[in-house]
Amino acid sequence: MAQGILYGIGLGPGDPELMTLKAHRLIGACPVVAYPARPGGPSMARAIAAGSIAPGVEEIRIDVPMTPERAPAQAAYDAGAERVAVALGAGRDVALLCEGDPLLYGSFMYLHARLAPRFHCEVVPGVSSVAACAALAGRPVAARNEVFTVLPAPLPGPALRAAVAAADSLAILKIGRHLARVRDLLTQMGLAERAVYVERAGHPDGRALPLSEAPEAAPYFSMILLRKGGDPWLG
Known part of the structure; x- marks a missing residue:
């Protein structure tokens, strides 16, 4: 079975109208949408992209603790990456949402480091x-x-x-x-x-x-x- 493609999608700073056309298209086309969130709270990334997410898609929420210690966040990225890997391994494309630009202080880079060696990955830049x-x-x-x-x-x-x-x-x-x-x-x-x-x-x-x-x-x-x-x- 062919593996899915991981799309690291920059959403821009918060206004959904500042998302790129490419970001909107890919989010709507992917059968799996993943995004980071603070534990117990809503995901800002998902809120920005809400109008682009198709009904019925699988959603992978990755709760990332915001603490000075890096270990809890690293463990959350490890666990989240493995959940995304399951979808990719099953041949399903995944839109991984990231506020701002994925590679400028973006949370996506931590998941990219864990997944890019195993799966094809494409990065969609966002308004920083x-x-x-x-x-x-x-x-x-x-x-x-x-x-x-x-x-x-x-x-x-x-x-x-x-x-x-x-x-x-x-x-x-x-x-x-x-x-x-x-x-x-x-x-x-x-x-x-x-x-x-x-x-x-x-x-x-x-x-x-x-x-x-x-x-x-x-x-x-x-x-x-x-x-x-x-x-x-x-x-």
Whole structure:
């Protein structure tokens, strides 16, 4: 029996209309749809793709604990990969949903590492959170020969400071509980006034604010964008 194909499908940042036509087509065509979820809660990935999922398909929910310790999540990916492997081994194509882009801080990469050595896999890129946040803020990400840097907020202070200092333009992802620390760092470096805070881009309640007006507590889906250069269309 021929094996099924694994499709790693980027869904974009949250607005179903930001899914690609290819993503919509493949989700609707696959007899199996798999997606990550937080234990005990709804799956954001499934919610984004709900209008594309055909009635009666098999659904594989992969509960992934969001804890600082990596072992529980790795065990969840191991178990989820084996459930997906059963479907692929039976000749059934699987649409594995991933918020944003599958290979930019995407959960799909952990399942890809476990399944790609055994099965044919195709990746469908999605609109990344960086692009969505820049669009909501109406801010250029980089211009001309500027170097654009993507940084995770959980980096230790000295490493984060050095990376910010070296960048021309940057996006700091995974702000969440690190907002106060990152804001303090940018203030100390004299860069806070150039920064914009964006949360939940691609969702109905998404918003962009000057960093100085950002809330004290940020959701996980939040980001800081910063360009050190002037307006790219001037001079």
